[in-house]
Amino acid sequence: GDSVTQMEGPVTLSEEAFLTINCTYTATGYPSLFWYVQYPGEGLQLLLKATKADDKGSNKGFEATYRKETTSFHLEKGSVQVSDSAVYFCALGETSGSRLTFGEGTQLTVNP
Amino acid sequence: SQTIHQWPATLVQPVGSPLSLECTVEGTSNPNLYWYRQAAGRGLQLLFYSVGIGQISSEVPQNLSASRPQDRQFILSSKKLLLSDSSFYLCAWSATKQTSTDTQYFGPGTRLTVL
Numbered sequence: 308g309d310s311v312t313q314m315e316g317p318v319t320l321s322e323e324a325f326l327t328i329n330c331t332y333t334a335t336g337y338p339s340l341f342w343y344v345q346y347p348g349e350g351l352q353l354l355l356k357a358t359k360a361d362d363k364g365s366n367k368g369f370e371a372t373y374r375k376e377t378t379s380f381h382l383e384k385g386s387v388q389v390s391d392s393a394v395y396f397c398a399l400g401e402t403s404g405s406r407l408t409f410g411e412g413t414q415l416t417v418n419p
Numbered sequence: 420s421q422t423i424h425q426w427p428a429t430l431v432q433p434v435g436s437p438l439s440l441e442c443t444v445e446g447t448s449n450p451n452l453y454w455y456r457q458a459a460g461r462g463l464q465l466l467f468y469s470v471g472i473g474q475i476s477s478e479v480p481q482n483l484s485a486s487r488p489q490d491r492q493f494i495l496s497s498k499k500l501l502l503s504d505s506s507f508y509l510c511a512w513s514a515t516k517q518t519s520t521d522t523q524y525f526g527p528g529t530r531l532t533v534l
């Protein structure tokens with residue numbers, strides 16, 4: 308079945324550092340890929356998505372490129388801020404269905 | 420614009436008591452609806468999803484059940500809560516698409532503590 312593997316956390320960075328959170332997937336067909344962010348005590352918010360190979364999703368300085376050859380969708384940001392501290396989830400959407408498969412989440416803490 | 424509501428925001432219940440969590444969506448019709456559970460420090464576990472009124476798919480057998488009495492209302496229930504039901508419960512919706520999975524939009528969640 309479909310699966311998502313995320314870089315284990317927690318990740319702790321200083322403000323303005325470069326961020327990479329790795330995400331790889333296993334799926335049949337051509338799934339959509341998503342990154343969600345969850346701030347403490349809140350629900351998940353869509354951060355960005357990509358629906359086909361070589362698409363780049365971007366939002367709020369975050370980027371991720373859908374790499375079919377490496378089955379990856381790594382999240383990057385050039386300069387993190389304290390306000391980026393949250394849990395980040397990579398997710399995969401079924402190619403012919405209605406469900407998302409989530410990774411385990413990566414806790415990011417950014418210190419001033 | 421579409422919005423999703425969940426209530427209550429927090430709930431403390433004794434073991435063996437019943438449960439009813441409600442989720443409603445505004446601004447869209449015939450959405451797909453989902454219930455997830457998230458244990459502390461863990462990922463999301465899909466519990467139920469629904470593609471229409473009265474149509475419920477269960478992902479994980481347990482003492483929880485779900486119902487969809489109206490197009491934009493999704494209810495999570497239990498007859499008798501267990502200590503292990505303590506968790507953060509999230510409802511989500513997505514638009515109905517025929518060819519690929521659409522973005523899911525999440526509610527604010529309900530923090531359930533069973534004592």
